[in-house]
Amino acid sequence: MAYQVNGATIEHDEEGYILTLSDWSKELADVIAETEEIDMNEEHWEVVNFLREYYEEYQIAPAVRVLIKSIKKSLGPEKGNNKYMYELFPYGPAKQACKIAGLPKPTGCV
Amino acid sequence: MENDAKRFLYVNRKAPYGTIYALESLEVVLIGAAFEQNVSLAFLDDGVFQLTKGQDTQGIGVKNFSPTYRALGDYDVNKLYVEKESLEERGLSVDDLQEITYEDEDDDWEEKPSINIVSRSEMADIMANQDVVLSF
């Protein structure tokens, strides 16, 4: 199973998460988003970029409530809320946005 | 904090990387944070090595999870107790630890330190004053 990006083959798992995190690129994000039936616009990118920065700094993908709280702080309350997030990523910001951002699959712990 | 919240203490007495306990302890803390209990973390004995700054794992090919401690504030985990005697016995001081902070909701989101250095007898008091102790 793999994504095709600019002639390169990027392997992913059963659920579409890439296997090698360093394979990620903006072009790949667009391809993953397409398979998720998401048309990436500026708002989507805001969240994806936020997630990548969070991961870069703390080495974890934030829990959804932490993501929403942090977005609220940096982008304002009209974006830092559940409704807005689920409008952008209907199948869940943790799952879909992390997948597009090329972060590890959440272990689904709770 | 809800009134029926229990006091949970995570006791960390092991160094990172040699074994997985430190990492998997941190994973419990991050997941457990969703339950809105009254959470504290204790670092004593070799557990104090978990919080040292300057960890670089590139040479051993293992993920460096020390930056993740700095995310604890986002998870509303902001009581990290580090035992002074344990630091001293290992030739460490608070300056050898990374800075970990949280934003205090009750004080106009002021940034405050999460790490509290406590004496052994204060640590004993903290341990005794819990509902649940999880040891790693």
Place this chain on the structure above:
Amino acid sequence: MSTLHTVNKSPFSTQSLVSCLGHAKDGDTVLLIEDGVYGAISQSGISDAISARATEVNLCVLQPDLEARGVDAAKVVEGVNLVDYSGFVELAAKHSLTQAWL
């Protein structure tokens, strides 16, 4: 409020018992289990430290673990009590908190 502390390491290989005794409060119980039972042997390098705490802290050793390792009950430090698993359970029930020194 009091605590049952369990120690499962030999004091000759790790600091767990020393650290536990350094944090246990008066009225707590410290129960030695598994390899921790070696900490109960009298006239060892650590037995003085053990008996020094035996007045404020209830020191116990798990008899089945002691027997498994061939440690004669007569060699146990004076003031350390022998308990079986049923006694272990009742100690856990009696104290409001349990802490494992792993």
Place this chain on the structure above:
Amino acid sequence: MKFGVVISEGPYTHQASDSAFNFVKAAIANGHEVPRIFFYHDGVNVGTRLSVPPQDERNIQKQWTEIADENCIDLVICIAAAQRRGMLDENEANRQGKDANNIAEGFRISGLGQLIEMGIQSDRLITFGD
């Protein structure tokens, strides 16, 4: 009284699981309840149905499956720890695209939240590890 039990070491290498088993047996014999046992770290390996110990040794997995069945104990294996160590039930095997599963009868895989919940719901929480 309700006891919650954490087992954080694998079978056979460490005594942790045996100590926990003896404790749980005694607790039940003394009229206490043990609603759940949570397996973490290498403790998740206790739940494999593929181990074949020599006939003159105790079968740790079977001991747990039997005592759980007789006393309605919820044997929970942590999913995050299990994934690292190759412990999978049928659902997880399908989800991860793996060709086998190995969870023994009576055990189930679930999240770390079950550990916290056990801490909240038990009167006492006791850990057996190394």
